[in-house]
Every structure is written in C-alpha cells, then in structure tokens.
Amino acid sequence: MPVMIELVRTNDAVIISFVEALMRDAGIACLVADQNMSVMDGSLGILPRRILVDADQVEAARKILADAGIANEISEQ
Template sequence: MKAVLETNNPVLLSAAVDRLAQEGIASVVFDSAMSAIEGSIGAFPRRLMVAPDSESRARWALAILAREVESGALARSITAMDDDEPAR
C-alpha cells in the first residue's frame, strides 16, 4: 500500500476517500484507531492508502480535489446542492 494523503482533517479525509471512490480507486484509511489512544486531540494524522498500481491515478484525483478546494469550486457545488433541496 502507498500513502497518498496524511491529514488530521476528517472532512478532507472524507472528501478524499469519496473522490477516490468516484474514480474507481479503492482506498483504506490507516491510523484511524489512533484517536482512541491519543484522546482525540488530532496528534497523529490519518493516512489514506491505495494499491501501488493506483498511486499515480489517486494522486491525480487528489490534486484536482485540492484545486477545487483552494478555488472554492467545491464549496460552491455544495452550496448549489443545498439550494436544490426543497424548502422545509
């Protein structure tokens, strides 16, 4: 397995796992149980792992995700989805 992301940010990790799944890339989160040991203070980053033959595709998909996050495109698409929901 190859690490393609190390982060303490659970939202970013979730978005990365989802993006890889959309691209058909299987991934596994390592070190998620460390929060029980560390007291959930975020001292140890979680690692997103992929098979060695998927590493370059995974890095490409995560680079696009990073650009979307930095540009605000991801936030705009989430807001647009919220706008489509029926009023309560």
C-alpha cells in the same frame, strides 16, 4: 497481496472524507489507516491518519487530488 502507498497524511477529518469520496467515485480502493489511533491521543485528533491506495493506482489517485485542487495534501512519498 497488493502493495499500498501513502497518498495523504492528515488529521483533518474533512480532507479525509473528501479524499475517500473522490477515490470511491473514481473506483479506486483506499484504506484509511491509523483511524483508531484517536484512542491513543484521547480523541484530540493530534495523530494524523493516512490514506493508502494500491501502488498501481497511486498515480491516478494523485492526478484526481490535483484536479480537485488539493495537490498540497499529497504525501511526498
């Protein structure tokens, strides 16, 4: 099973959609984790969602985000 690395952690739905589109266009599989946590926070969007990518693709994914001008969204992990 591949190791997944956190690429982005945010509760901004627009950023999540944008990152998903960027990864899809680049052919990089990603997983949005904690999407169903909205049940816990009453759908307020308080709890952040995490976008995970395979460890062997994380550097390419980070470069794509930097090239798209959203490097500030990259998790520090």
